[in-house]
Amino acid sequence: MVATPRYFVGRDRVDSLPDHDRGLAYGDGLFETMRAVHGSVPWWPAHWQRLQRGAQALRLSLPAEAQVREEAERMLEGGDGVLKLIVTRGAGGRGYPAPEESVPNWILSRHPLPPATPSAGLALRWCETRLALQPALAGIKHCNRLEQVLARSEWADPDIHEGLVLSAEGDVVSATAANVFVLRDGRWTTPLVDRCGIAGVCRAWAVDALQACEARLAVTDVEAADAVFLCNAVRGILPVARLGSRTWRPHPQVMELQHRLAAAHPAFVTEVS
Template sequence: MSATREALFEGATRIDAWPGDARATAYGDGLFETMRVHRGVVPWADAHRARLEAGAKRLGLSLPARESVDAAAAGLFDDGGDGVLKLLVSRGGGGRGYAPIADTAPLWRLSRHALPAPARAGGLVLRWCDLRLSAQPALAGMKHCNRLEQVLARAEWQDAGIDEGLLCDVDGHVIGATSANVFVLHGTRWTTPALDRCGVAGVCRAFVLGATGAVEARVSPEDIGTADAVLLCNAVRGILPVARLDARAWAMHPAVAGLQRDLARAHPAFPLPQELA
């Protein structure tokens, strides 16, 4: 079953339609999580919930009870299938004006989607995006609902031969891809961009940080070009080796293959690629 299905709620009450004045719609005033489902279960559910709660605390946003979300998710995946589960939480209170209304029940929606197509065999082909990400430390790291920068960046190319685009901030530091985090390897040292000014701190990024002991630091475009290996990662697609960026090409690196093995042991939705089994 791959057709999109959804459930809508206000607080713990099922509603028939998402309000047109929902603050997430009107102002991007909300958070979302995109989760890989394996046989009806979200293996990284605790990590997604922890990130959601951390973002909600920073925004002063009420969240639906975890029990309510879990029950609704079970209903969407009652066939025990695989797919993608998206949770969107909007601050409660509608109408016009930026001022949030205190102590309102959140609006939230869960939707089920099909898995993305398998990644390109041999590794991803990347490009540089022209758009530069703005710096806003108050929002850095969160998966908030204002994603217009990513929308504009992804609109820069239509070439089916390009899998992803890398984004820099206004100061020229690499932040990540339009929908993934990035790690670079020099010798035995992994580095990933610091996300204290902008960017999304992904759940799979946290896994790779723990598995590699990577340094969080400023990363330049030159650091990408001189790397021994580059990978992208997110919670839906896992760890994806990069094969080419402009004129630079990379063969599959043993360190990346090792991380894919680690991920396969930690998350049942990401089996070993055939060549690594």
């Protein structure tokens, strides 16, 4: 089910975004994409905390959490799906300087669930588009995603499910729309996101569940790994079966993690056997 988006200025619902929205003009805003089940978002607190971190980094105001959550649950109508929240700084004239005082514009939209993960696992490729280093924006889910758009446009082959992206310096950062974890010598590692990339909500859960370390990873670290998986808060734990010519068999630790996630988040119960 795709619901008609709902638009708000501060506390007031409106028919459409006001003119001169800074999110549209400059990407001056944040967003969260959340998995919903039975009309609620189990990881709502983690999503809102990340939104708050982003708002602090961008120095923009957020709407009242209670109102956003109430409107979100009303939109979900007790069902399952994907909920997207966009918050922008609000309206402003032409030019980069932000208004001294602004009222946030925000949008809620509901979307269908993503397709099921292939039973054999994901097939990946390396992307040529690289992510610029910008520590001031690292980790937050800001509205400018042009690098990811360019990376995702590099292939149209339906047999390729995702692409891995590197930083401008050549270290592995993530997939275009997911974080990545690799198993080497019995230890799980995920790339640092202190210079670029997104600190995913599911990534945080997996780091804690696996006691994973965060470190710079080279291309060879991924290709030589004993197991690889991707994760995000909408699709959960996604085993990787192939990266270019490198292949992996299903790994028991990844399957175990899928079951642990299903126990922690009811939306993913149906995605494990």
